[in-house]
Amino acid sequence: MQWWCSASGKPWTWEPQFYPGVWLAMIVLIVAFGILARRGRALGESRLVFWSGWTAVGLVWQSLDWPLGPLAAGYLASAHALQFLTLALVAPPLILLATRKPLAAAVPTAGRGRAVAMFLTQPIIAGVLFNLVTIATHVPGVVDTLMPTQLGAFAIDLLWFSGGIVLWWPLVVPAPSRAWFGAPVRMLYLFFATLVHTGIAMVMLVREFPMYGIYELAPPWEVWTPIEDQHLAGGVMELAGAAVIFGIITVMFFRWTGGVAGDNAPKAPPRD
Amino acid sequence: MHPPRPLLLLGTVALILSACSAPAPRHGAALDPPVPRPSFTLTSTDGTPYDFARATRGRLTFLFFGYTNCPDICPVTVANVAAVLHKLPFEDQQRATFVFVTTDPARDTLPALRAWLDHFDKGFVGLRGDITQVDSLMGMLGIPPSIRGPATGPKGQYEVGHAAAVLVFTADNLAHVLYPFGTRQIDWAEDIPRLLKVRAR
Numbered sequence: 001m002q003w004w005c006s007a008s009g010k011p012w013t014w015e016p017q018f019y020p021g022v023w024l025a026m027i028v029l030i031v032a033f034g035i036l037a038r039r040g041r042a043l044g045e046s047r048l049v050f051w052s053g054w055t056a057v058g059l060v061w062q063s064l065d066w067p068l069g070p071l072a073a074g075y076l077a078s079a080h081a082l083q084f085l086t087l088a089l090v091a092p093p094l095i096l097l098a099t100r101k102p103l104a105a106a107v108p109t110a111g112r113g114r115a116v117a118m119f120l121t122q123p124i125i126a127g128v129l130f131n132l133v134t135i136a137t138h139v140p141g142v143v144d145t146l147m148p149t150q151l152g153a154f155a156i157d158l159l160w161f162s163g164g165i166v167l168w169w170p171l172v173v174p175a176p177s178r179a180w181f182g183a184p185v186r187m188l189y190l191f192f193a194t195l196v197h198t199g200i201a202m203v204m205l206v207r208e209f210p211m212y213g214i215y216e217l218a219p220p221w222e223v224w225t226p227i228e229d230q231h232l233a234g235g236v237m238e239l240a241g242a243a244v245i246f247g248i249i250t251v252m253f254f255r256w257t258g259g260v261a262g263d264n265a266p267k268a269p270p271r272d
Numbered sequence: 273m274h275p276p277r278p279l280l281l282l283g284t285v286a287l288i289l290s291a292c293s294a295p296a297p298r299h300g301a302a303l304d305p306p307v308p309r310p311s312f313t314l315t316s317t318d319g320t321p322y323d324f325a326r327a328t329r330g331r332l333t334f335l336f337f338g339y340t341n342c343p344d345i346c347p348v349t350v351a352n353v354a355a356v357l358h359k360l361p362f363e364d365q366q367r368a369t370f371v372f373v374t375t376d377p378a379r380d381t382l383p384a385l386r387a388w389l390d391h392f393d394k395g396f397v398g399l400r401g402d403i404t405q406v407d408s409l410m411g412m413l414g415i416p417p418s419i420r421g422p423a424t425g426p427k428g429q430y431e432v433g434h435a436a437a438v439l440v441f442t443a444d445n446l447a448h449v450l451y452p453f454g455t456r457q458i459d460w461a462e463d464i465p466r467l468l469k470v471r472a473r
């Protein structure tokens with residue numbers, strides 16, 4: 001039985017496939033998110049944020065399950081890039097946003113747990129970890145070795161999602177709080193922490209020959225060639241990734257300048 | 273100051289030797305002894321007899337046995353060679369010939385063969401013959417014969433088991449290397465220029 005989507009080498013078929021491992025993982029995510037998101041609602045989180053979180057859970061599901069999951073695992077680098085964007089850059093911030101209040105409350109206030117939380121959510125550590133995951137999971141030798149096995153493909157998916165949670169935690173979850181991590185630093189953090197993935201996208205865009213053997217030697221996808229697919233993957237990572245990152249940085253910038261302007265704006269004299 | 277005479281002599285010898293021998297290909301399986309360019313005649317996609325030895329003598333020639341209904345190996349192999357050939361300088365492209373011999377003459381009619389090859393390169397040669405003729409040719413080259421699988425599809429579709437390797441003949445009319453399935457474009461890109469440097473004997 002095929003538990004997780006992996007590169008099978010068989011010709012692509014539009015006949016739906018069932019992956020029990022994906023369903024089990026989704027049950028775990030749905031239950032965990034459901035509990036935390038309900039607590040978040042009880043703590044005053046808005047309905048929009050709550051439903052955005054559920055949408056993100058749905059996005060995780062559709063990126064892991066048929067058809068995108070198997071397409072990404074063994075046929076199209078562009079589908080793999082879309083999966084990376086969803087699992088690492090789009091779903092984690094939305095999931096964290098809907099659960100940030102209960103998550104912040106769950107951060108230990110003392111002891112070893114506190115020390116671990118402080119270390120993992122330290123922005124420099126988080127940024128380095130995310131970039132290490134991004135680099136390691138895009139090295140051709142690693143991808144070509146891991147993707148044909150179910151465990152390897154699962155590991156890559158899990159690393160992307162976990163890496164995304166680590167990357168976004170310092171920006172979204174208010175605990176552990178750091179006085180120095182204000183809006184300008186947050187913008188710089190997001191910019192620099194996602195530079196590596198932009199670099200990988202550039203390499204994919206300019207390479208003359210396909211980088212990944214699993215996509216190059218996969219049964220052909222009629223619509224485009226492996227190198228066109230790789231360029232599309234690079235484009236997806238570059239453009240869609242930039243849209244997410246710079247979209248969020250822009251929102252952060254206007255919120256910050258709005259806040260600063262509001263704070264510095266001359267106040268009207270009190271009326272008698 | 274002039275270099276010592278023995279050193280000069282050694283340098284000259286090295287220069288002559290390097291000009292004579294082409295760099296060895298880095299990928300594929302070496303054939304020892306090399307396979308001589310075979311002599312056979314099959315029907316090409318324009319309906320005329322194609323004398324392989326005469327038409328390709330002295331040219332870099334890729335010989336591949338496959339079938340157009342192949343779902344994976346054949347299209348990937350042909351596409352990879354085509355992608356790399358297209359990136360070569362024009363003069364080098366003109367020195368190479370890709371010959372595809374069908375192992376499924378029952379379904380691969382000449383127009384079907386032509387239409388399929390045209391997806392990759394309009395200059396690729398498609399050849400068709402009697403299956404016993406093709407099998408004996410493959411045997412002559414040390415390639416196992418094709419095997420027609422059982423009908424599995426609703427319309428009686430079947431697959432054909434066949435060797436998934438490309439035999440490459442160089443200008444010396446020998447095949448020194450056999451490239452198995454799994455040869456990447458980057459591997460072809462590294463080896464084709466080396467294979468083009470092999471001189472005629």
